[in-house]
Amino acid sequence: MPETPVSPEAVAPRRGRGRRPADEVRADVLRTVGGILLQEGLADLTFERIARESGVSKATLYKWWPSVGVLALDGYFHAVEDALAFPDTGDIRADLTTQLHHFIELMTTTPAGRLLSELIGQSQIDQDLATEYRRLYSSARRQLAAARLRAAQDAGQIRPNVDVQVIVDQLWGAVYNRLLVPDEPVTAAFGDALIGNLLDGVASS
Amino acid sequence: MPETPVSPEAVAPRRGRGRRPADEVRADVLRTVGGILLQEGLADLTFERIARESGVSKATLYKWWPSVGVLALDGYFHAVEDALAFPDTGDIRADLTTQLHHFIELMTTTPAGRLLSELIGQSQIDQDLATEYRRLYSSARRQLAAARLRAAQDAGQIRPNVDVQVIVDQLWGAVYNRLLVPDEPVTAAFGDALIGNLLDGVASS
Numbered sequence: 001m002p003e004t005p006v007s008p009e010a011v012a013p014r015r016g017r018g019r020r021p022a023d024e025v026r027a028d029v030l031r032t033v034g035g036i037l038l039q040e041g042l043a044d045l046t047f048e049r050i051a052r053e054s055g056v057s058k059a060t061l062y063k064w065w066p067s068v069g070v071l072a073l074d075g076y077f078h079a080v081e082d083a084l085a086f087p088d089t090g091d092i093r094a095d096l097t098t099q100l101h102h103f104i105e106l107m108t109t110t111p112a113g114r115l116l117s118e119l120i121g122q123s124q125i126d127q128d129l130a131t132e133y134r135r136l137y138s139s140a141r142r143q144l145a146a147a148r149l150r151a152a153q154d155a156g157q158i159r160p161n162v163d164v165q166v167i168v169d170q171l172w173g174a175v176y177n178r179l180l181v182p183d184e185p186v187t188a189a190f191g192d193a194l195i196g197n198l199l200d201g202v203a204s205s
Numbered sequence: 206m207p208e209t210p211v212s213p214e215a216v217a218p219r220r221g222r223g224r225r226p227a228d229e230v231r232a233d234v235l236r237t238v239g240g241i242l243l244q245e246g247l248a249d250l251t252f253e254r255i256a257r258e259s260g261v262s263k264a265t266l267y268k269w270w271p272s273v274g275v276l277a278l279d280g281y282f283h284a285v286e287d288a289l290a291f292p293d294t295g296d297i298r299a300d301l302t303t304q305l306h307h308f309i310e311l312m313t314t315t316p317a318g319r320l321l322s323e324l325i326g327q328s329q330i331d332q333d334l335a336t337e338y339r340r341l342y343s344s345a346r347r348q349l350a351a352a353r354l355r356a357a358q359d360a361g362q363i364r365p366n367v368d369v370q371v372i373v374d375q376l377w378g379a380v381y382n383r384l385l386v387p388d389e390p391v392t393a394a395f396g397d398a399l400i401g402n403l404l405d406g407v408a409s410s
Contacts, residue, residue, distance in 0.1 A: 093408075117329045118329050118330060120326070120329070120385055120386060121325070121326040121327065121328070121329030121330060122326065122329075122330075123326070123385075123386075124322045124323050124325070124326030124327075124385065125326060125327075130386075133386065134386065134387075134388055138386045138388050139388050142388055142389075156409050157408065157409055158407050158408060158409060159407055159408070159409050162398075162402060162407045163398055165389050166379075166395065166398040166399060166402055167402065167407060169379035169380075169382045169383060169389070169399070170375045170379050170399065170402060170403065172382075173378065173379045173381075173382030173383070174371075174374035174378045174379060174382070175374075176378075176382050176385075176386075177374050177377075177378030177379070177381050177382060178374060178378070180325055180328075180329065180385065181325060181328075181335075181338065181339065181343045181381075182335075182339075183339055183343050183344050183347055184347075184370050184374070190371065193367075193368055193371040194371060194374070194375065197367060197371055197372065197375060197403060198375065198402060198403060198406065198407055199406055199407060199408040200406045200408060201403065201404055201405045202363050202364055202367045202403055202404060203298075203362065203363060203364070203404040203405060204362055204363060204364050
């Protein structure tokens, strides 16, 4: 990822003239963090490095993000927002297939899978991280998935009495299960099987 | 849990007369460990305590189990084997409901849920534990579930072209997903919804 040029205004923010808008500075930081995470993972992510590469002072980083873990979650969420968007072509089966393939590709061909596994793992013994993980990542991802699934209910493609949050666990949750305990492989075919089983049912008719 | 009486033969195993069979000693140890885990969880589990409560020498424990984590996994697997058995009444829907209710009850009303979450969490950064977790727990549990699901395929209740390992992720894996990232609650009703969604399908017919 190319380094964002150092902006003196951002390094030493001043009230008044010349200061870049905070939203723009935040977006720079999140882009820097997301780039590091998707290329390298969490290991070498420090406030020092992020300050250097984003051109934003450590004081500003600390003010906005209380820990590097929280900043990582925020950066990761924004970094994958486009790659993990939920398309709506009007065909829920096709759209779930597209999205789940993207998700599985991201999890298995970038450091994202390991990053999320480690964050979920660490959050089992770190209550603050667990809270931030849900606040900054998982609950927001759940809401995006649920919105697409509810649109499919409105379109008459998913039964109206189904709790869409349960579907989230049976698609993406099932993938996380294999990422965290890799007894079985995470592949595009696995994604297809998840969708087929769930939409069509596994009971013999 | 009542303490197993100390057996001098087990404390100082000798070749020849008087020694208890190794299987019996192992079973005593696993019973002791399982009792501690289901009542208290992992926090106070040490080789010292297990030796004292099971009446088996620490040397013997070290010989059979290289670490307390491995012994915990072995003890836990045996402790829950009966509670998490897969009944076969011939009705796969009823049997999955029975088993999943037992599983959810165990996960939410005993230290088992926290224990497994912590073991899965720790195994994200501890490759030896990850290997042992799969070897001593998860892959064996998967096989038991798959055997019951294959019997349902043989009985014509589940479509023959379904990969039963995917079903495992969409039932038990979905529960683990909520245990590890508790955005949504783990309840008996959640278990019922998992089974209903998967057997009947969520697509509008």
